[in-house]
Amino acid sequence: MARIAGINIPPNKIVSIGLTYIHGIGLHSSNQICTKLNIPNNVRVNNLTEEQVLKITEYINSNHKVEGDLRREISLNIKRLVDLVTYRGTRHKKKLPVRGQRTHSNARTRKGKAIAIAGKKLTPQK
Numbered sequence: 001m002a003r004i005a006g007i008n009i010p011p012n013k014i015v016s017i018g019l020t021y022i023h024g025i026g027l028h029s030s031n032q033i034c035t036k037l038n039i040p041n042n043v044r045v046n047n048l049t050e051e052q053v054l055k056i057t058e059y060i061n062s063n064h065k066v067e068g069d070l071r072r073e074i075s076l077n078i079k080r081l082v083d084l085v086t087y088r089g090t091r092h093k094k095k096l097p098v099r100g101q102r103t104h105s106n107a108r109t110r111k112g113k114a115i116a117i118a119g120k121k122l123t124p125q126k
Contacts, residue, residue: 025064
């Protein structure tokens with residue numbers, strides 16, 4: 001099992017797919033890494049040599065911001081927006097969608113489970 005950037009890469013996955021398990025590396029970045037380091041696309045993680053794993057680790061450490069560093073930077077950016085009391089910062093603080101999505105009928109994922117409002121029942125008309 002290969003361990004890159006503090007993450008155990010699944011051994012039976014193709015290398016380009018396995019690298020996407022690292023936070024901050026998507027499919028495009030993983031394909032670029034494989035082409036730069038001359039690693040074939042059809043090789044599985046358990047068939048990599050120690051040299052190839054070391055090359056991948058060094059390349060990622062020198063050229064990509066991943067895992068803890070990336071998470072820290074993102075959280076600091078959000079904290080800065082909240083502290084400056086920007087529109088986006090207030091949306092983050094209220095746990096509402098930040099990028100202009102509607103909230104009247106959607107946004108359940110971001111807002112959380114719906115809360116029933118007590119005393120909302122209408123009285124019948126006579």
